[in-house]
Every structure is written in structure tokens, then in C-alpha cells.
Amino acid sequence: MTNSSDRTRQGRSVSEGVRLVRAATATLKQSLGSWLSTLENKTQTTFNRYLDSGYDPGASDSHTRRGEQGIAVRNLSVCYGERYAFEGLTGEFQPGSLTAVVGPNGAGKSSLVKALAGMVRPAAGEVLCPALARHRLAYLPQQDELDRGFPITVAELVALGGWRNFGSVREPPPRVTESVFEALVAVGLVSVTDRQIAELSVGQFQRALFARLLLQDADVILLDEPFASLDESTTEDLLHFLRRWHGEGRTVIAVLHDLDCVRRHFPSTLLLARSPIAWGETDLSLSVDNLARAQKALVLAERGRIGRVA
Amino acid sequence: MIGQFIGYLIGPFETFGFMRIALVACVALALSNGPVGTLLLMRRESLQGNVLSHAVIPGAALGFLYAGYSLAALTFGGLLSGLGVAGLAALAARSRLQRQDSPLIAFYLVSLSFGVLVVAARGSQADLMHVLFGTVLAVDVKALVLIASISSVTLLIVAMFYRPLAVESFDPAFLRAVGGGGGAFRFMFIALVALNLVASFQAFGTLLAIGPLLLPAAAARCWTNKVWPMIILATVIGMVAAIAGLLTSYYANLPSGPAIVMGAGGLYGMSLLAAGRMRLKAKGLEGLR
Numbered sequence: 001m002t003n004s005s006d007r008t009r010q011g012r013s014v015s016e017g018v019r020l021v022r023a024a025t026a027t028l029k030q031s032l033g034s035w036l037s038t039l040e041n042k043t044q045t046t047f048n049r050y051l052d053s054g055y056d057p058g059a060s061d062s063h064t065r066r067g068e069q070g071i072a073v074r075n076l077s078v079c080y081g082e083r084y085a086f087e088g089l090t091g092e093f094q095p096g097s098l099t100a101v102v103g104p105n106g107a108g109k110s111s112l113v114k115a116l117a118g119m120v121r122p123a124a125g126e127v128l129c130p131a132l133a134r135h136r137l138a139y140l141p142q143q144d145e146l147d148r149g150f151p152i153t154v155a156e157l158v159a160l161g162g163w164r165n166f167g168s169v170r171e172p173p174p175r176v177t178e179s180v181f182e183a184l185v186a187v188g189l190v191s192v193t194d195r196q197i198a199e200l201s202v203g204q205f206q207r208a209l210f211a212r213l214l215l216q217d218a219d220v221i222l223l224d225e226p227f228a229s230l231d232e233s234t235t236e237d238l239l240h241f242l243r244r245w246h247g248e249g250r251t252v253i254a255v256l257h258d259l260d261c262v263r264r265h266f267p268s269t270l271l272l273a274r275s276p277i278a279w280g281e282t283d284l285s286l287s288v289d290n291l292a293r294a295q296k297a298l299v300l301a302e303r304g305r306i307g308r309v310a
Numbered sequence: 311m312i313g314q315f316i317g318y319l320i321g322p323f324e325t326f327g328f329m330r331i332a333l334v335a336c337v338a339l340a341l342s343n344g345p346v347g348t349l350l351l352m353r354r355e356s357l358q359g360n361v362l363s364h365a366v367i368p369g370a371a372l373g374f375l376y377a378g379y380s381l382a383a384l385t386f387g388g389l390l391s392g393l394g395v396a397g398l399a400a401l402a403a404r405s406r407l408q409r410q411d412s413p414l415i416a417f418y419l420v421s422l423s424f425g426v427l428v429v430a431a432r433g434s435q436a437d438l439m440h441v442l443f444g445t446v447l448a449v450d451v452k453a454l455v456l457i458a459s460i461s462s463v464t465l466l467i468v469a470m471f472y473r474p475l476a477v478e479s480f481d482p483a484f485l486r487a488v489g490g491g492g493g494a495f496r497f498m499f500i501a502l503v504a505l506n507l508v509a510s511f512q513a514f515g516t517l518l519a520i521g522p523l524l525l526p527a528a529a530a531r532c533w534t535n536k537v538w539p540m541i542i543l544a545t546v547i548g549m550v551a552a553i554a555g556l557l558t559s560y561y562a563n564l565p566s567g568p569a570i571v572m573g574a575g576g577l578y579g580m581s582l583l584a585a586g587r588m589r590l591k592a593k594g595l596e597g598l599r
Contacts, residue, residue: 051471054489119483135489141481150352150480151535160477163488168474196535216488 054135055167069136069219069251070095071116075125078111084301085111089125089276093253098246100266100282101255104298107273109255110142113222116253131220131251135164138218140209142225148198154208155193158183161215176215183211188237203234210238221245223254227261239265259286273297322560329556332446335457335513336552336570339506339522342464344545346506347527348537349468349499353479358399361418362500363507363520365395367425370511371441375432381452385508392504395421425516444515446556446566453512460509464502475499476537514567522548525574532578532585547577 048055070093077087086108093099093116101109114120117139118132131137161183162176184190187207197205206226213221223242227235243265245252256262262269262282269285271277273294278285322329350359369391373383399417429438440448449457468475477485478495485495503523510519530543555570562569 050494051474056489117483117487119486132487135487137487139483139487141483145483147354147480149354151537151540152476152480160484160488169470198535212484218487 052168054163055170056135056164057173069131070097071131071220071251071253072128073116073125074128076112076115076122076127077124078108078115078120079123080111084108084123084274086272086274086276087124089272091270091276091279093251094268095251096246096249097268098242098252098266099254099268099270100262101253101270101272102257102259102262102286103272103277103294106302107294107298109272110224112272113139113224113253113255117222129220131218136219137222138213138216138220139222140213140224140226142228143202143205148205150197152197153194154184154189154197154200155180157197157208158211158215161212161217163216179215180211183214186214187211187241203230206230206234206238210241214241218250220251221253223252225255225257227256227258235261262286274301318561319557322557328447328449329560331449331451331454332513332556332566333553335449335454336446336522336556337549338454338458338461339510339513340526340545340548340552342461342468342506343510343523343548344526344530345468345541346464346502347523347548348530348541348544349475349479350503351524351527351531352476352537353499357414358396358500359503359507359523360520361399361414361421362392362396362503363510363516363523364418364422364425366392366504366507366511366519367441367516368421368428369394370508370516371425371428374437374441375428381456381512384511385456388508388511389504391421392507393501396500396504422516440515442515442517443565444511444513444518444567446513446570447559449512457509457512460505464506467498467502471495471498514571518567518571521571521574522551525571525578526551529574529578529581532581547581548574551577 072092073089076089078085089112101112103109111120115122116127116129117137118127118129119139129137158180159172159176162172162179165176166172181190184193187210189204189207189211192200192204197208200208210226226238226242230238239261242252242254254266256266263286266282268280269282270279271285271290271294274297277294277297278287278290323333366388369387369389370384371387372391373380373385373387377383395417399414425441426438429441474485474495475498478499482496506523507519510522514522526544526548527540529547530540533543534540551573552570555573556566558564558573559566559569
């Protein structure tokens with residue numbers, strides 16, 4: 001009798017102990033769990049912000065804001081050391097405009113495009129470009145700024161254009177492969193899909209970069225001498241994409257040398273020679289008078305600099 | 311006959327604990343040096359790697375001054391000064407006063423001299439040799455754990471962030487435009503190189519640490535144009551060089567660090583010759599067609 005009551009008492013105390021421990025672990029789990037999940041969220045935010053801010057898979061479906069994607073510049077100047085690349089540029093690249101940037105060699109055209117793309121910090125003034133902050137800006141540098149010896153195939157290069165679908169660390173979804181194929185068909189490079197980029201001709205490489213631009217699907221597209229050292233037929237093909245992007249309401253800005261090409265295809269032109277000479281409708285900007293002024297301005301700027309050195 | 315040969319290959323590692331530890335350390339180093347060396351080579355930043363390897367000296371030397379052969383002091387000192395000099399070199403390059411090579415070479419010479427002066431001021435000739443050329447055979451279990459941890463962390467990071475690390479090296483403007491966080495990955499890569507150099511520093515010293523990092527990758531580059539095969543091949547070549555070097559140093563009674571680097575150098579030379587001949591053959595065939 002006593003034995004059994006002892007046993008029940010014992011049993012009760014054990015079960016009570018178990019219950020106590022369980023309750024304790026439950027509260028511990030709750031408090032630790034919330035702490036852990038906030039920690040996880042924090043890590044996730046930091047990770048996204050600094051290492052993976054380009055991952056944005058939903059973005060491709062929303063073209064609603066494309067109409068607002070212009071670039072405004074206010075008193076913009078860029079310096080290399082003590083030398084001004086260009087200075088005092090104020091104005092706006094209208095949303096959906098197709099603008100050529102022309103000027104003599106050394107006029108600061110590439111520097112302007114780099115400043116618009118956020119690649120170089122302005123020495124003065126500011127660039128207002130909502131597309132840049134939202135990673136909806138694409139920038140095509142001059143070919144010699146890329147390392148053609150890098151071991152990567154054409155398909156891989158083009159697939160990078162779909163970055164927002166996979167970001168820094170994820171596996172590319174199948175739809176990226178499909179759009180790579182479509183883009184390669186569009187630029188006429190299907191036959192070299194699996195070649196290394198080192199094996200391409202200059203024209204083929206430029207076509208591949210345009211295919212990557214197609215995948216990027218950006219609202220603002222900046223091109224630095226996209227047709228330099230290309231043959232006529234390639235230039236013609238690639239111009240077709242510029243016109244198409246313009247038709248789709250994207251803002252396109254290209255640094256160019258060929259004035260005939262600019263007059264034929266570009267509605268607006270910025271004439272730059274260290275400082276802005278003219279900015280507006282192409283025919284007005286590229287008047288004989290303005291072109292002469294551009295040449296003179298650059299000579300004057302150079303002379304001033306040589307005078308300072310001597 | 312074959313059994314005897316295998317006996318010669320395995321014997322030293324079977325008999326001596328320090329040979330085993332050295333072997334494991336070298337294999338661990340090869341595992342992380344493969345990917346990091348390949349990336350360094352593809353970025354065409356071998357010179358920067360070289361500078362980093364010397365930038366490790368002053369910190370490690372100062373650590374040695376204050377704490378003797380303390381692993382922690384050597385490691386953190388070396389890592390800090392390596393990253394510091396990398397930062398300074400980046401600043402100097404940004405100022406665009408000179409081409410990027412000149413400030414890099416200046417930093418490399420200054421850090422090397424400073425480190426040697428610091429060690430010479432306090433330590434002995436043997437300490438100096440230890441800092442400059444390392445001693446693979448003196449790696450103890452603590453150092454081995456450090457090397458293995460660094461190598462594991464490196465492998466994890468490269469596996470996770472391979473894409474942005476690679477893109478950053480050939481088209482940084484693109485990475486920035488799509489929001490991949492360009493600057494962060496540049497820093498991450500430099501930190502990886504510095505980490506691996508610190509790990510190698512124990513075994514190969516500051517003068518040779520860059521050898522096991524670059525030579526296997528350069529040899530692998532001769533054989534393939536694709537990145538993953540290159541990384542795997544570089545790792546294997548690094549391991550083969552390590553084993554060959556350790557055995558040579560054991561039987562010929564030579565310093566082991568230089569023997570391993572010589573092994574890697576020999577494999578690089580053979581790869582250059584063999585790959586060149588293969589390319590000639592391929593060209594000849596194409597001509598026939």
C-alpha cells in the first residue's frame with residue numbers, strides 16, 4: 001500500500017518535472033526563436049543590401065514607370081586630377097528620348113556617360129537618375145575597357161543580362177535560358193553560342209554585348225561609342241536595336257562620332273567640348289556655327305592648360 | 311619493385327608526424343589556393359597578389375616582436391597590415407597620379423624592407439629566414455587548424471559568391487549597374503587573397519607564399535579555357551607539387567618550402583611546353599582540313 005502510494009507520488013513528481021522542463025524549454029524557444037528570427041532577418045537585409053541588391057525577380061513585369069525615367073543633371077563637372085574632363089553641364093535627358101553625345105576627341109563625352117552611369121564621382125554638381133538607384137540603367141563601355149581574355153562563353157555572357165532574376169548567389173531560372181536564346185537569335189549569334197568570347201570578332205563581341213543589353217531590359221541605356229571599328233552591316237543591325245528601344249519608350253544616350261549617322265537616326269544631340277556647346281534638336285545642335293565653336297572651345301581649353309603648365 | 315617504390319613514397323609520411331602534418335597543411339592550402347589563384351590570374355592581378363604577400367610581413371613581424379611565435383599575433387598582424395597596404399594601394403591608384411604599377415611596387419618594396427628591419431632588430435638570423443621562407447616542417451597542430459579553417463572558409467565563400475567575384479573581375483561597370491554590389495566584392499576578394507597568404511605564410515614565408523597560389527593556377531591555365539576545370543586542375547597540380555616537394559626535401563635534405571615551389575614551377579614549365587606543342591598540332595590539323 002505504502003509502496004504503491006510512494007510510486008504514484010514518485011510518478012507525479014517525475015511527470016511534474018517533465019512538464020516543468022517542457023514549459024521552460026517552450027519559453028526559452030519562444031524568446032530565443034524571436035531573437036533568432038530577428039537576427040536572421042537582419043542578416044538577410046544586410047546581405048541583400050550590400051551583396052545582392054540586384055536581385056529583383058518581379059521587376060521585369062512592371063513597365064509602368066518607364067515614362068518617368070529621364071536623367072537630369074545640374075551644373076555637372078567631372079575632374080581627373082586637376083584637369084576638367086568637362087564642366088558646367090545643366091539640363092535634362094527627356095524620358096524616352098534618343099540622344100547622341102558628340103564632340104571632338106577629348107571633349108569629355110565618355111566621362112559624361114560614366115558620370116551618368118555612376119561610375120565616376122562628379123567633382124561638382126549632381127546627377128538625378130532614378131533608374132540608376134533602381135538598377136534599371138544599363139551601361140555599355142568602350143570595348144577596350146573589357147577584358148576579352150576572360151574565360152566565359154557567349155551564352156554565359158548574355159545570361160548575365162538577366163541578373164535581377166538570379167542575383168549574386170541563386171541558380172538562374174529556366175526562363176533566363178529561353179531569353180538568352182531569343183536574344184542570340186535577335187542579334188544573329190546563335191551559331192557561336194558556346195564559343196569563348198576571346199574567339200569572337202570585334203563585331204560579334206559587340207553583338208553579344210547588345211544581346212546582354214536586351215536581357216537587361218533597362219529603362220535607361222547608355223552606350224559609349226557602340227559602333228567604333230564596326231563594319232557597316234553590323235552598325236546597321238545594331239542601330240536597329242537603338243531605334244527599337246527608342247520606340248519602346250526607353251531613354252537612350254549614345255556617344256558617337258559619325259555625324260551623318262547622328263543626323264539620320266538621332267532626334268536630339270548634345271554637343272560637348274569640355275563644356276556644353278549645344279543641346280537640343282539634332283539639326284539645330286549640329287549647325288556649322290556650333291561645330292566650329294566646339295573645335296575652338298577645345299583648342300582654347302587645351303591652350304589654357306598648356307599655358308598653365310609652362 | 312613497385313611495392314618498394316610505393317614504400318619510398320609513403321614511408322616518410324608513415325614514419326614522421328611532422329611530415330604528415332606538413333602534407334595535410336599543403337593539401338589544405340592547395341584546396342583554397344586553387345580557386346583563389348585562378349581568380350587572381352583571371353583578374354590579371356598577379357602583381358597585386360605579390361604586393362599583398364609582402365604587405366603581410368610588417369604586421370607579422372610586429373606581431374612577432376610583441377608576442378614571439380604566437381600564432382594569433384602573427385596571423386592578425388599579417389592580416390591587418392595586408393589589408394591596410396591593399397587599401398593604401400587602392401587609394402594611390404585612385405589618385406591617378408601614376409600608373410597603377412608604380413605605387414604597387416613601391417608598397418611592395420617598402421613593406422618588405424620594413425618587415426625585414428623589424429625582424430632583424432629583435433630576432434636572430436634564423437627568425438629572419440623563418441619569416442622570409444617559412445618552414446613547412448615546423449607547422450604544428452595549432453597552425454594546421456588555422457590553415458584548414460582559412461581554407462574551408464575560402465572554399466565556402468568562393469562557392470557561394472563565385473558569380474559576382476568573376477563578373478567583378480572582367481566587367482565591374484556591369485556589376486555595379488545591375489546592383490551586384492561591386493565594391494563589396496572587390497574588397498571580399500582582396501580579403502580572401504590576404505587570408506590565404508597569411509595561411510601560406512606559416513609554411514612558405516612571405517617571399518614564397520605567392521608561389522603555391524599562382525604557379526598551379528598558371529599551369530592549369532595552359533590546359534583549359536574553362537573556369538571550373540581550371541580551378542580543379544590548379545588544385546590537383548598544387549597537391550602534386552606539394553607531395554613531390556616534400557619527398558624531395560626529405561630525401562635530398564633540402565628546405566621544403568622552396569622545394570615545393572620548385573615543384574610547382576616545374577609543372578608550370580612542363581604545362582607551357584606540352585600545351586604549346588598541342589596547340590601547334592591542333593593548328594597543323596586545321597591547316598590540313
